[in-house]
Amino acid sequence: MSEAFRLPDGGRVDRAQPLSFTFDGRRYGGLAGDTIASALLANGVHLVGRSFKYHRPRGIVSAGAEEPNALVGVGRDEAHYTPNLVATQISLYDGLSAVSQNRSPSLERDAGSINDRLWRFFPAGFYYKTFMWPRRAWTRVFEPRIRAMAGLGRAPKAPDAARYAQRYAHCDVLVIGAGPAGLASALAAAEAGARVIICDEQSELGGSLLAETEARIDGLAAQDWLAATLARLGAFDRVTVLPRTIAFGYFPHNMVGLAQDLTGYQGEPDDAAPRGRLWQVRAKQVVIAAGAIERPLVFPDNDRPGIMLADSARIYVERYAVKPGRRAVIFTAHDEAYRAALALHRAGVEIAAIADLRGAPEGAWIDAARAAGLPVRPATTISGTDGQLRVSAAHLAPIADGKVGRAERIECDLVLMSGGFTPSVHLFSQSRGKLRFDPALEAFVPGAPAEASLMAGASAGAQTLEATLATGYDAGDQAAGVSGTAQVRHFAVEAAPLSRGGFLGAVPHGRDPASVRAFVDFQNDVTAKDIKLALAEGFRSIEHVKRYTTTGMATDQGKTSNMNALGIVSETLGRPIPEIGTTTFRMPYTPVPFGYFAGYARGELFEPVRETPIHGWAAERGAVFEDVGQWKRARYFPEPGEDMRAAVARECRAVREAVGIFDASTLGKIEIVGPDAAEFLNRLYVNAWTKLKPGRLRYGVLLREDGFIVDDGVVGRIAEDRFHVTTTTGGAPRVLATMEDYLQTEWPDLNVWLTSTTEQWAVIAVQGPKARDVLAPLVEGADISAASMPHMSVAECRVAGVPARLFRVSFTGELGFEVNVPAEYGRAVWETIFAAGQPHGVVPYGTETMHVLRAEKGYIIVGQETDGTATPEDVGLGWAIGKAKPDFVGKRALARAGMAAQDDRKQLVGVLTEEPGFVLEEGAHLVADPAQKPPMTMLGHVTSSYWSAKLNRSIALAMVRSGRDRLGETLHVPLADRTVRVTLTEPVFYDPEGSRLDG
Amino acid sequence: MLLITCPFCGQRPEIEFAYGGEAHIARAADPRATSDEAWTEYLYVRGNARGLHAERWRHIRGCGRFFNALRDTVTDHFVATYKMGEARPDRTEGKQP
């Protein structure tokens, strides 16, 4: 075995399964059952990273999810690379490749460590303070430097090759955490008949029991009890056990988000199988058994590699059979560190000293340490440490009468610290449960829950294994809803004595506070001095102190730092902790890769793509498509050698001179049916509908109650009680929702049915002087001659043998028809019409040509000419309003002050550039005085602008203040490099008499 | 994600619903007879309650029906859901989980 710090026996690692891995390119050995962190420690490697701000060498601090320092990147190549993984949580596998982060060129020789010597220039609020220096200093000096130097891992350079799954689940009881409390909960709930999901962030279930070598439960050694309990849980069909699954977020109404790591970041030989799965679990009851997290002590230079949490060091010995060092100094304010000292002592680690902050520590643990010959030093602090890439000595100083005495230097390669334990209340707090400060525990514990949740074990403040098991079982029993009926289960526990103690804040060190750095938040490099500076600068609220110093804002969410920061604030302000309160805990509990949230929604599945029935034809024809919402629409159909302008010019010419065919299937369509259908439309649209005869069409305008246009479209009366309503392409769902709203909530008296038919009809527009000649031979059951089928009429007939609603309507200004056929027949009818049009020179055209043609006619597009503040009068649609109607949606608002034409409103006008060849940019502003200094007085803006091949010049539409009164005026359009002179005109540029509508 | 009880379909996840703003704000039977101030109030002024809030929801990806709900805006707990046209339930406090 190559691992020099591996113990010859014990632990849960499998010595029969040696593994090989690399860290920063160097090869190491490990064992199955190791994490990256335990395997590195087995090889004597503590140095694993450089700190965020000062680039200080940092080592492994903990053995769990709270780890602030040991973040690594893992993955065999860029497509499998995941940054910022916590080395204490990733199971080792053979061939694993991990790299350290935030260092250059190497961990040992890092150029960024210059920051450490310049630390006085990076005080709390450093970022905010730089904003007050000249802007140039920030953009040229600080930002690039900070971006290069600060930070965590880098993003992978290749798209993630892994796949991620997602699923929803429901259960009676969700148990979060599979330590003794969680297991007892799951057992109780399962025995009571509940459907249970139990999850745990580790690859092995058991929590603290995995490192428990002394206690006995119900007569069994703790780890044997664990195995028996897991077997018992596994025997229930109604229990789902999820290892390597983090409950990262607690959402309203007992929805909990779980991130299940399915492969442990292994090599993923098969990328088709998912790497991770996002669970959204809705539970009737949630039991949170998340344990407790040990606190570091805040003393000068407490961040050197080799300085660890005491109980974590014990876990490395007991669970992973790893000695974290050869000679240890223990620094504690809690009995649990004595337990760690004894375990390390048994494993052969020399205990150089146990420095206890407490004046006169006593009890079973202290007695046991003394009996083992360990040197206990009460009333002792650490005033500093030595060592660069690894701690080499600690300076122990006695405390007497509140004064710190002369320090003694003690050589060591390991310092273990314990400030006591903080119940893990993150998820409970995320659920908006109220926290309560327990003065005896010196910790926040769960108070009144806000959701159907129960807390158990150490996260509820239980301090012994017996209490942990009992509260766990009780919670599981209650959660299953059989409280009072089930028997109270008693676990017979023989365990180590109760350990007590704890400390919050920064320890005394007797040195000049200005010259020392005692770290509170290792991950964000926040020191005790930073927090005191924030308070000195006037910050009082803990939320402000947090944001100003960034303490607790790193990816570890301050799991090890929040309570010490609070202790420093409390001491400095002389106010008790409950008065100061805590900051808000937010999800995620630990970082979750984005892939979990993206799930299946990537690439082609990112968003639904809507294609019309004619899409395939257009694609085969070489159409260039554009996205219109989720729709793919053919924008133009280039012939070989044509660019868009040439193609559009040709398509426009064909429509104006012969005939064009256009796929209008994306138009929204709603079928309105019922005896009150006409009355319903009367109340909704501005137009008058009662007198519209079956077989006729009308252009409808829809307002909001505030009087502004929200949609428009042609409406056909198919029968007395049946209307075929069209909407804008993007507006159909919104219009239907508005209609349903009024129908269900305001006018339930109306007998009307609404049905979306957008995807049921294919719509083929045939436009141009030859349109009738193309269609007439294909139509059965209707006479489409000018005499019997005038403009704005509709006939039910057959086109190309298919039942159709044939609209005579024009959005081009030419003679036109829109053929509505069932979607399934769309392409066949399209192809028939296209073939029939060949002798007439039919040309397919796209949305770009449609836009040019309608702009030449001054037809508006809702959402382009209008922006939610335009009335019908503003855009020249006042004629559509049914003036005699007593009411319609928006009518009352139109009567309000400021809504009338004379109120200097923006109105639709045409804009012609003085230079006919210059096409304005849409959105450009119009001003009267081009010499005015900015900010200039804007009179309006260009809403549509095109090259018109027919007119051989540019045309534009604009919304301009009192524009109708300014027709003929010259205005100016200031652009980046020049100012363009324009003349305002009527918005109809082509065939203002409308004579071409009849072909 | 909220769990919402549609009066027609039962409990469903929030993703099936669309929020419809404050409830019990009726459109005047004759808007012409309404003052500018009253119409402005109808258009723009809402209660923004802290605590119980009567609001409209639509089960848009379900039965499609509108209904009203009484929700505590502090805790997000629904106290009641009820059909359009029914009076606001006489409740003053949110329910406990």
Ligand SMILES: [Zn+2]
């Ligand atoms: Zn429903």
